[in-house]
Amino acid sequence: MIFIGTYMKIVHVVEPFASGIATFVQSIVQNLRDDHHIVIHGERECVMRSAEVIKYFPEDNVQFIRWRSAQRSISLVKDTAALVELCQLLKNLKAKKMVDAVHLHSSKSGFLGRLACRLTNIPNVIYTPNGAPFLLSNVNAMNLLYKLFEKLGSAFGGKVVCSSRSEQTAYRKLGIRALNINNGISISENRNAAKLNPVSTARFRIVTSARIVQQKDPALFNDIAACFKDFDQFEFIWVGDGEDRHLLTAPNITITGWLPQAEVLRLIDGANLYLSTSQYEGLSFSVLEALSLRKTVLLKDCIGNRDIVRKGLNGDLFTSKQEAIVKIFQYYNNPAMLQVMGEYSGWLCHKEFNVDATCLLYRDLYKRVVINK
Structure with missing residues (x-):
């Protein structure tokens, strides 16, 4: 927990108030306890109701405001309504002197939020994409549209802060100035939660934890798992749920649905290997x-993932199904190597992805955007 400096009022705007984005916002609120946080949020009931997400936040330094018009899909009519509503919410907070800095989370909030801040004359704005949307689609026209939105959004003002160096590079290639502050987590809290009731198995368990959506490439995860369907010693677990659940058809895959965070950590702790097939992060x-x-990680070579792997030290990157399969067999046949790699994972997380360092850097950035506004 971090206590530094002068009291500030931070407004967070977040449309997908679930999964990793919610975790990110919660970690900032939890660790910057001397500040007051106002979270303007949408609703993703298909993932998790906002009431359930809010339970993980502290009670003493945060308030929540529902952004009722916000929704995931791109729609001129609905997005215009969401923009008008957001402008009114920010205008009301500004009139009450409740805005020192505005922090926008994800691409939809980033675009509408920067425009709303420009229209309400709020210059002290930070935007964290947490995944560049122009990297997702296989359709070039769609990627060009997302790039256009990002360039247009950057023209409205604010500082872009990427959560990995490779994401920062992608934005800079678009001609968008961007900073980098790595995401971070609480290492000791995760270990303590996982150890309360460990979930063990005699089989070689391979786990991923994510929404089952296009970005995470469940079809590739399924193809990899299907190659092991005749080997009883292997099991695959997808922790989460989503609209592309139907793509996970291999008989050796277990889909858990959404679980409490402590249960997720116990499943990961009981795994032999963490696998990510994401197209970008x-x-x-x-x-x-x-x-x-302290898990060995096998990650698809993509933006975000490549910042986490030190090849051969805490895991590996792969570019094809065949490469992933070969690596899984290598890990299975070398349990001592998994142990050594896992220890390096723990050391690397403490050194480069610690939540205390992440929140200190964001707190300093909040102060700078207010001073320079």
Whole structure:
């Protein structure tokens, strides 16, 4: 927990108030306890109701305001309504002198939020994408549209803060100035939660934890698992749920659905290997949790993931299904190597992805944008 400096009022704007984005906002609120946080949020009931997300936040330094018009899909009519509502919410907070800095989370909030701040004359704005949307689609026209939105959004003002160096590089290639502050997690809290009731198995368990959506490439996860369906000693677990659940058809895959965080950590702690098939990431909290629990990680080579792996030291990157399969067999046949790699994962997480360092850097950035506004 961090206590520094002068009291500030931070407004967080977040449309997908679930999964990694919610974890990110919660970690800032939890660790910057001397500040007051106002979270303007949308609702993703298909993932987790906001009432359930709010339970993980402290009670003494945060308040929540529902952003009722916000929704995931791109729609001129609905997004215009969301913009008007957000402008009114920010205008009301500004009139009450409740805005020192505005922190926007994810691409939809980043675009509408920067425009709303420009329209309400709020210059002290930070935008954290937590995953660049222009890296997702295989359709070039869609990626060009996302790039256009990011460039247009940057013209409205604010500082772009990427959660990994490779994401920062992607934004700079677009001609968008961006800073980098690595995501971080509480290492000791994760280990303590996981050890309360460990979930063990005699089989070689391979786990991922994420929404089952296109970005996470469940089809690739399924293809990898299907190659092991005749080997009873292997099991695959997907912790989470989502709209592409139907793509996970291999008989050796267990889909748990959404679970309490402590249960997620226990499942990861009981795994032999953490596997990510994502097409892109900001910097995955689930992978960082695996590092904190001293797990070897096998990650698809993509933006965000490549910042976490030290090849051959705490895991490996792969570019194809065949590479992943070969690596899994290598890990299975070398349990001592898994142990050594896992220890390096824990050390790396403490050194480079510690939540205390992350929140100190964001607190300093909040102060700077207020001073320079």
